[in-house]
Amino acid sequence: MNPTHVSELLDRAAASVTPSETDPASRLVSLGRRSVRRRRRAFGTAGSVAVAAAVAAVVALPQVSAPPERSEAAGTTVSLGGLSVAVPEGWRTSEVTTFDPCTAEPHTVYLAAQWDPRATRPTSGPPGAAPFRCKSDGQAWMAVVQKGVAAPVSPNRLVVKDGQLLLVEQRDQYMIPSMWTYRAFSDEIQATTAFISGDEKGREQLLKRVTWPAGPAAPASGGLVLPDRIASATTDVPPTNGMVVATDAKTLTQIRTALAELRDPVPAGEECTLQKPGAVGISLGEVTVMLGDATCPQAISTGGGRVRVPAGLGKDLLDLIVASDRAATERATTKD
Numbered sequence: 163m164n165p166t167h168v169s170e171l172l173d174r175a176a177a178s179v180t181p182s183e184t185d186p187a188s189r190l191v192s193l194g195r196r197s198v199r200r201r202r203r204a205f206g207t208a209g210s211v212a213v214a215a216a217v218a219a220v221v222a223l224p225q226v227s228a229p230p231e232r233s234e235a236a237g238t239t240v241s242l243g244g245l246s247v248a249v250p251e252g253w254r255t256s257e258v259t260t261f262d263p264c265t266a267e268p269h270t271v272y273l274a275a276q277w278d279p280r281a282t283r284p285t286s287g288p289p290g291a292a293p294f295r296c297k298s299d300g301q302a303w304m305a306v307v308q309k310g311v312a313a314p315v316s317p318n319r320l321v322v323k324d325g326q327l328l329l330v331e332q333r334d335q336y337m338i339p340s341m342w343t344y345r346a347f348s349d350e351i352q353a354t355t356a357f358i359s360g361d362e363k364g365r366e367q368l369l370k371r372v373t374w375p376a377g378p379a380a381p382a383s384g385g386l387v388l389p390d391r392i393a394s395a396t397t398d399v400p401p402t403n404g405m406v407v408a409t410d411a412k413t414l415t416q417i418r419t420a421l422a423e424l425r426d427p428v429p430a431g432e433e434c435t436l437q438k439p440g441a442v443g444i445s446l447g448e449v450t451v452m453l454g455d456a457t458c459p460q461a462i463s464t465g466g467g468r469v470r471v472p473a474g475l476g477k478d479l480l481d482l483i484v485a486s487d488r489a490a491t492e493r494a495t496t497k498d
Contacts, residue, residue, distance in 0.1 A: 242273045243308040243354030248371040261305050263334075263341055263357055264296035272305035277357075279334065299338045302360040304368055310355025311343050313450075315405075316398050316443030320347055320436040320452060320462070323369070326377040327462055333357075344369065346377065348464050349449060378466035384425045387465030389448040392418050396445040397483050400438075408486035417444070417479055421451060424461060426470040433468065434458035442476035444483070453479070 238249050249255060253269045261274035311333065319330045327347040334341060342365055345355040356372050358365045381387055395408045395417050408414060440455030449465040453476030461471045 240271060240273060240306075242306045244375045245306050245354050245356060246373040247271055247304060247306060247356075248373075250368075250371065261307055261357070263305065263338055263359070264298055266298040266301070266303045266305065266359065268298075268301040268303055270303050272303070272307075272357075274305060274307045276309040277305070277307045277355075294337060296338045298341075298359060300340045300359075300361075302364050302368070304359070304372075305357040306372075307355050307357065309352045310345050310357075312352055313345065313347060313350075314398075314443070315396060315445045315450060316438065316441065317347065317436075317452070318438050320441075322433045323372075324374045324376065326374040327464075327468075328374070344372070346374065347450075347452070347462070348377075378464075380427060380467040384427050384467075384469070386421055386424060386451060386461065386463040386467035386469060387449060388418060388421055388451075388463065389446055392446050394445075394447060395479075395483050397443060397480055399480070399484060406484050406487035407490075408483040409490065410486050413482050413486040416482060418446075420475065420479060421461070424469040424471055428460050428468045428470060434460055436460065436462065440476075442480050444479060 238255075240247050240249060240255055249271050250269070253271055255271045255273065256267075257273045259275055261272050261277040263277065263279060266272065311331070313329055317329045317331070321328050321330055323344075328344050329347045331343050332339065332341070333343050338359065340361065341357060341359040343355050343357055345353045356369075358368045358372075360368060378387065392414045393409070395414060396405065398405050408417070434454070434457075436452050436454045436458050440457055441452055442455075443450055443452045449463050451461060451463050453461040453471055454473075455476060456473040459471050459473045460468060461475075462468045
């Protein structure tokens with residue numbers, strides 16, 4: 163991988179560091195390539211406007227360190243960033259500028275412009291002390307955060323809700339194992355995210371109360387939405403999840419041709435859950451394509467479209483990218 167690829171990945175890694183992964187470089191294994199130009203444009207112009215709008219939408223919101231004001235909101239619906247939540251009866255709502263999941267209180271729906279998982283957590287404990295566990299762990303609560311979590315190239319799990327493909331992750335299995343995050347599987351760097359805490363059954367019930375806008379439509383001709391031209395293909399390789407990149411024209415043509423030939427759409431209601439191990443995610447720059455294995459032989463594109471695929475296609479394309487990356491490394495070593 164060349165320095166430009168590393169720089170791009172570090173940019174995205176820094177946006178989604180969690181307490182258990184404080185080094186942005188360690189996130190390279192699960193983050194996709196995004197061009198520096200796209201990131202600067204997204205966060206230099208539209209990003210700054212979006213954040214300003216988010217803060218304006220929750221006027222005079224308290225900082226995370228201040229006790230948030232709460233109002234009874236039984237039976238009401240609240241919205242932020244395109245997501246709507248039907249507030250459970252007897253629950254409260256709380257608007258904050260920065261949401262800290264570690265201090266979340268039970269039976270509360272939070273609305274926030276951004277989140278900071280490290281706001282009130284100790285960086286280390288005394289020798290021999292038990293591992294730190296957030297007081298909010300195991301409690302039932304929800305949050306909608308406009309500047310939410312980043313999307314990796316190969317998500318661990320993808321599910322369909324409201325016609326939208328959702329990336330589902332357990333964000334912190336040590337400090338808040340009861341908290342899972344749900345965001346659209348898209349090329350938006352930090353999309354609006356629902357944070358839901360509780361046991362598995364409780365999370366499923368709370369997730370039903372969240373409504374997402376519909377995802378991108380499939381192309382009229384069927385198949386997957388793909389870039390007209392692919393400049394690179396990036397993926398990660400199990401079991402180490404090391405990032406590999408293909409940039410040679412022959413490999414890129416093979417990959418795009420194979421994906422473009424997939425024309426058997428998956429009817430609504432027949433979607434299966436794409437998840438690891440087995441599923442392969444490939445970033446093609448403008449879009450990311452996820453391909454399942456025999457347990458879910460389907461493929462989806464963040465640009466739109468869901469199709470049936472031969473069970474081994476994801477592995478075949480992964481092998482092509484690995485071979486291309488290895489050949490590029492060998493050429494660079496020989497040249498040096």
